[in-house]
Amino acid sequence: METVGLNAEFWQGKRVLLTGHTGFKGSWLALWLRELGAEVTGFALDPLEGPNLYELAQVGREIRDVRGDLRDLGALLEAVAEAQPEIVLHLAAQPLVREAYRDPLGTYSSNVMGTLNLLEAIRQVGGVRSVVLVTTDKVYANQEWPWPYRENEALGGHDPYSSSKACCELLAQSYTASFFAPQKYAEHGLALATARAGNVLGGGDFAAERLIPDVLKAWDAGHPVTLRYPQAVRPWQHALEPLAGYLLLAHRLYTQGPEFSGAWNFGPNEGDMCSVGEVVAHLSRQWPDSPGIRVEPSELHEAGVLRLDSGRARQLLGWRTRWSLRECLEHTLQWHLAWKRGDDLRAVTLDQLNLYAELS
Secondary structure, rough: OOHHHHHHHOOOOOOOEEEEOOHHHHHHHHHHHHHHEEEEEEOOOOOOOOOHHHHHHHHHHEEEEEOOOOOOOHHHHHHHHHHHEEEEEOOOOOOOOOHHHHHHHHHHHHEEEEEHHHHHHHHHHOOEEEEEOOOOHHHHHOOOOOOOEEOOOOEEOOHHHHHHHHHHHHHHHHHHHOOOHHHHHHOOOEEEEEEOOOOOOOOOOOOOOOHHHHHHHHHOOOOEEEEOOOOOEEEEEHHHHHHHHHHHHHHHHHHHHHOEEEEEEEEHHHHEEHHHHHHHHHHOOOOOOOOOOEOOOOOOOOOOOOOOOHHEEEHHHOOOOOOOOHHHHHHHHHHHHHHHHHOOHHHHHHHHHHHHHHHH
């Protein structure tokens, strides 16, 4: 099946509002949209202090960069009205599980009220045809099942981050039913979907308390990395994998409407849903004289097993993964080493992006 979402002819000149463009995934997506010829307006907070992909890859060079807080409805209304987007891709969020334990109020405020404000701005301004709200694989009521979760499984969330994202799924369902009902599509012209991605890896991720950044930071310093739960199983994938899914989904919503609404999983192949310890072991084989690991269990709850079933996206969207976990880690490490050497990271990032895009 044709991967139409990666078609530059479709994206050429499309007005796209991308929230969270200063973050890790948002930076990759902003660059990709510009490579496809879209007119991109980004709305986000400032990037993280210290090294970050947005600044290192000069992401803001060819997009309209708007700084603002999703919790500020007035600022969102102004940004949407000025950008007049045809397509909205919502990635902005407080994305860290442990940070959500430290600041649950801020996490719910950013993730839930921020998403609500965006939906309301889209509703009030009008003119948007396609909306993809990105949530997470952690929206499911995790039963520690050995089999993958499908989109029709129950929503839940033990921790504040997971719960806040499950709330976003309910918001999407409510706004679809109340304001963007499929049976009234001819009147409002908007189709909305949510996207649930696995644990993403890739060059340019410097966030604290994420596995690969923690590993690389520790090993760069010659120290073993501290793991909280090495036996935890997650759906690992390069960030470009779900981003390709978001682009494909946004295209189908634009051209085929509510037929492609609802929730969509974008996760890796079964063989790449492995434990934290296995991922670090993969990486250590590519790192000469790696200092290894040490284990310090955490008192905070973390799911033991989480797998995603992406059969719907494969069958109905024609989406598929292109890089194995081994290839994902190779590209991540290559980017990291280029950063350490002081290479041109915009060129490095675009080279990896184009290498991936050629596989489609």
